[in-house]
Amino acid sequence: MFDVSVIVPTHNRADMVCRNIAALARQTMPASRFEVIVVADGCEDQTAARLQSLDLSFRLRVVEQTQAGASKARNAGADLAEGTLLVFLDDDMYADAGLLEAHWQTQQARPTLLVGFFSTPVEHRSEELFAASANAWWDNRFRRLGQAGHRHTFRDVCTGNMSVSRSSFLETGGFDEEIGRWAGEDYEFAIRWLKRGERIGYCPTARSYHQDQPSVDKALKRAYDEGRGHVLIARRHPECFMALPLRIALDGQPWIRIKRWVKLSRRRANTIPKLVHPAIHLAITFRFRWLYSRLFGISRSARLWAGVLDETDGLGGLREMIQDIPYEPSVQDVEEIDISQLPLDLAKRVTELQPGSLALLAGTEPIAWIQNTPGSEPIAWSHVVRKLEYWLDAHGLRELPLPEENGRGSQTEPDNQ
Amino acid sequence: MATKIIEFDTLSMPDLPEEGWPGYSSVLVLFKRGRRTLNAQRLPLAGGQIDDFEFDRAAANALRHRHDLLVRERFAGSQIEDSPPISVSVVICSRDRAAQLDRCLAALAACDPQPMEILVVDNATADDSTARMAEQHGVRCEREDRPGLNWARARGAAAARGEIVAYIDDDVVVTSGWLTPFARRFGDPSLAGLTGLVMPYRLDDRASEMFENYCGFVRGYQHRTFTLSSIKPMGAANIGAGACMAFRRDIVNDLRLFNVELDAGTATRTGGDTYAFYRLITLGYRIDYDPDVVVRHQHRDSEDAVVSTLRDYSVGTYVFFLHCFLRHRESHALMAGMRWFRSHHLRQLTGGLLGRPRAQPLRMTLAEIRGCFAAPLAYLKARLNDRRHTPPTDDPVKAKASA
Numbered sequence: 040m041f042d043v044s045v046i047v048p049t050h051n052r053a054d055m056v057c058r059n060i061a062a063l064a065r066q067t068m069p070a071s072r073f074e075v076i077v078v079a080d081g082c083e084d085q086t087a088a089r090l091q092s093l094d095l096s097f098r099l100r101v102v103e104q105t106q107a108g109a110s111k112a113r114n115a116g117a118d119l120a121e122g123t124l125l126v127f128l129d130d131d132m133y134a135d136a137g138l139l140e141a142h143w144q145t146q147q148a149r150p151t152l153l154v155g156f157f158s159t160p161v162e163h164r165s166e167e168l169f170a171a172s173a174n175a176w177w178d179n180r181f182r183r184l185g186q187a188g189h190r191h192t193f194r195d196v197c198t199g200n201m202s203v204s205r206s207s208f209l210e211t212g213g214f215d216e217e218i219g220r221w222a223g224e225d226y227e228f229a230i231r232w233l234k235r236g237e238r239i240g241y242c243p244t245a246r247s248y249h250q251d252q253p254s255v256d257k258a259l260k261r262a263y264d265e266g267r268g269h270v271l272i273a274r275r276h277p278e279c280f281m282a283l284p285l286r287i288a289l290d291g292q293p294w295i296r297i298k299r300w301v302k303l304s305r306r307r308a309n310t311i312p313k314l315v316h317p318a319i320h321l322a323i324t325f326r327f328r329w330l331y332s333r334l335f336g337i338s339r340s341a342r343l344w345a346g347v348l349d350e351t352d353g354l355g356g357l358r359e360m361i362q363d364i365p366y367e368p369s370v371q372d373v374e375e376i377d378i379s380q381l382p383l384d385l386a387k388r389v390t391e392l393q394p395g396s397l398a399l400l401a402g403t404e405p406i407a408w409i410q411n412t413p414g415s416e417p418i419a420w421s422h423v424v425r426k427l428e429y430w431l432d433a434h435g436l437r438e439l440p441l442p443e444e445n446g447r448g449s450q451t452e453p454d455n456q
Numbered sequence: 457m458a459t460k461i462i463e464f465d466t467l468s469m470p471d472l473p474e475e476g477w478p479g480y481s482s483v484l485v486l487f488k489r490g491r492r493t494l495n496a497q498r499l500p501l502a503g504g505q506i507d508d509f510e511f512d513r514a515a516a517n518a519l520r521h522r523h524d525l526l527v528r529e530r531f532a533g534s535q536i537e538d539s540p541p542i543s544v545s546v547v548i549c550s551r552d553r554a555a556q557l558d559r560c561l562a563a564l565a566a567c568d569p570q571p572m573e574i575l576v577v578d579n580a581t582a583d584d585s586t587a588r589m590a591e592q593h594g595v596r597c598e599r600e601d602r603p604g605l606n607w608a609r610a611r612g613a614a615a616a617r618g619e620i621v622a623y624i625d626d627d628v629v630v631t632s633g634w635l636t637p638f639a640r641r642f643g644d645p646s647l648a649g650l651t652g653l654v655m656p657y658r659l660d661d662r663a664s665e666m667f668e669n670y671c672g673f674v675r676g677y678q679h680r681t682f683t684l685s686s687i688k689p690m691g692a693a694n695i696g697a698g699a700c701m702a703f704r705r706d707i708v709n710d711l712r713l714f715n716v717e718l719d720a721g722t723a724t725r726t727g728g729d730t731y732a733f734y735r736l737i738t739l740g741y742r743i744d745y746d747p748d749v750v751v752r753h754q755h756r757d758s759e760d761a762v763v764s765t766l767r768d769y770s771v772g773t774y775v776f777f778l779h780c781f782l783r784h785r786e787s788h789a790l791m792a793g794m795r796w797f798r799s800h801h802l803r804q805l806t807g808g809l810l811g812r813p814r815a816q817p818l819r820m821t822l823a824e825i826r827g828c829f830a831a832p833l834a835y836l837k838a839r840l841n842d843r844r845h846t847p848p849t850d851d852p853v854k855a856k857a858s859a
Binding site: 166171181326378 | 524527531644646681684685688689707711739741742784785786788
């Protein structure tokens with residue numbers, strides 16, 4: 040009946056969600072082709088009533104549920120949706136006029152799990168150290184997503200602005216509701232999505248503006264939620280543990296002896312942030328960048344580990360969990376391709392093979408190796424080219440034969456990305 | 457001592473002139489591959505003729521510098537620019553330099569792709585020569601009566617209609633493909649600004665060589681990305697030069713990026729571009745340096761002019777540090793200023809006094825140090841002028857702080 044269903048979970052942000060829903064009237068997509076479902080998750084500020092009172096050109100349905108988390112809200116919205124394409128939008132996202140059309144057109148060309156672009160608009164930007172570094176982090180993340188040959192992983196997915204076909208979403212099983220109480224339900228959904236052999240895409244023209252004001256306290260709370268949520272992800276998908284931010288926190292860096300010390304005790308993990316907190320705010324007020332970044336790093340790490348240790352119920356539980364994790368990635372389905380032969384259908388062959396791991400050779404000399412990393416999308420030709428850019432210096436390139444006359448070595452991806 | 461500047465495309469491999477370049481002692485070759493820049497190398501000339509072996513070696517060196525381009529060509533076909541086109545407004549701010557503006561506009565008329573519009577901002581020119589020159593070339597002209605390059609830039613951004621505002625100086629001559637990377641780069645919505653490679657236009661005399669040597673605009677031949685996590689805000693001067701920079705128009709206008717008394721035409725002489733980069737970085741935006749955007753800048757033609765330019769750059773640098781410290785409470789600014797004084801000026805001074813071969817001439821170092829000491833007074837004059845002419849509600853920093 041509808042092409043697109045927009046699903047917006049919300050919790051006690053009536054002003055913001057009303058403004059952003061009203062703004063959806065500006066979409067270039069005709070109002071008859073999309074519907075909006077707002078799921079009020081335990082709202083006590085008359086969100087539902089205020090939304091119903093808006094005069095809108097598109098169909099809006101408001102569903103209320105007792106507080107159970109954003110995942111349950113999104114799943115409920117997806118169940119009720121009547122559109123073929125689901126677009127998930129957060130309640131603090133102000134949609135650009137071409138958002139829905141961009142999602143729809145890109146999904147028509149190739150159905151995938153599509154992540155859109157969002158950033159903080161100019162009027163909400165601030166020089167405050169935390170806000171600026173958070174904004175810079177997000178912009179950098181989207182820069183990497185947009186690079187040619189970027190191999191998408193589950194960490195590229197964010198439910199703030201994403202679209203997926205309704206049938207595929209329900210087949211994959213929707214968002215995990217237990218993880219949804221904490222953080223990381225988007226990662227876990229993407230892991231299951233990738234396990235089905237599907238791909239992830241990025242659409243820079245599907246833009247929205249993130250109107251939330253980031254703050255140090257919210258970020259630290261989120262770090263705790265991530266600690267808990269990622270432990271749950273690691274339990275469900277142990278092979279993806281090496282790709283989680285948790286693993287990186289485990290490795291540590293040389294100067295973070297303090298962080299290591301903090302990690303091993305639940306008591307320390309809970310008290311350190313309280314002590315460091317006033318110092319962080321002092322560093323922000325006086326704009327001591329170096330001091331702020333170090334203190335914030337320690338605090339964030341401590342909160343992350345507080346979450347981890349709470350979820351694993353102490354160090355013993357953490358050790359047990361780590362024991363189950365396979366540290367060596369399984370090296371199977373290795374395809375070897377000799378690029379010195381330069382077969383004209385090389386690109387097509389890589390795409391058809393969908394290799395687990397790919398070894399590139401020039402004759403018998405290995406050049407590059409693309410690993411079967413759990414939690415990453417299947418290998419595509421553009422990923423291979425990107426690897427070759429790094430691994431083939433000019434010397435290596437000279438060793439390879441020149442392409443044939445009738446095919447100037449130009450390999451095109453069968454379905455263009 | 458003259459150096460000839462040429463471009464050489466390694467794809468089309470044109471023949472070099474038979475007679476070489478008589479009268480020149482060296483050649484600066486900008487190696488390109490189609491529309492992509494590889495690098496630039498200086499090669500000696502013997503009797504105006506270049507050694508073929510040296511040239512081939514330099515070309516191979518340049519290709520090795522950007523082997524990733526070769527890999528793309530071999531395995532992925534040539535880079536087809538399939539990004540949707542983006543509308544660019546080119547803004548040139550000019551004051552009393554009609555002849556140079558003429559050359560600049562002629563080069564713009566010949567570039568491909570053409571920008572959506574070209575806009576000349578007549579910054580308090582004494583007569584109507586700038587306006588007439590703009591009319592002669594058939595481009596829009598806006599008048600900004602308040603002298604100051606930054607005010608002219610602000611006026612240009614307010615009057616522009618394109619999605620991107622690209623600023624070039626009036627003594628800059630663009631190359632024909634300079635706008636090609638814009639569609640691909642600004643197609644990435646997370647990019648806020650782009651700076652380009654500013655090569656010298658001519659290196660025929662000693663003054664130009666000195667300028668290129670001591671205050672040249674080249675920031676390397678690799679594409680670089682600048683964000684808060686990759687550059688200290690006080691190092692904003694490394695991002696690029698105001699001679700060729702482009703931003704998203706709505707960002708410039710909403711942030712009132714150039715609404716501040718800085719740069720040429722004011723007491724502070726320079727620094728407006730550095731301050732704009734600083735503001736964007738500290739707000740979390742990203743600026744890229746793309747050497748595929750190539751323009752050529754006409755350097756100063758006399759040694760006295762070069763020395764006074766160096767002094768102006770020094771004034772602008774220290775005014776920038778002062779402004780960041782006083783207005784933005786940037787605690788690192790004073791430290792950065794002292795460090796710069798010690799690592800650059802003092803080092804050049806001792807090198808010059810001891811006669812070290814690679815040190816700057818003493819005359820230039822002293823001019824820079826004079827600029828350093830002139831900076832506080834210049835800043836004060838600029839602030840007073842600003843306050844006299846700008847209502848407090850129009851102050852961009854206060855407006856943001858109270859928002």
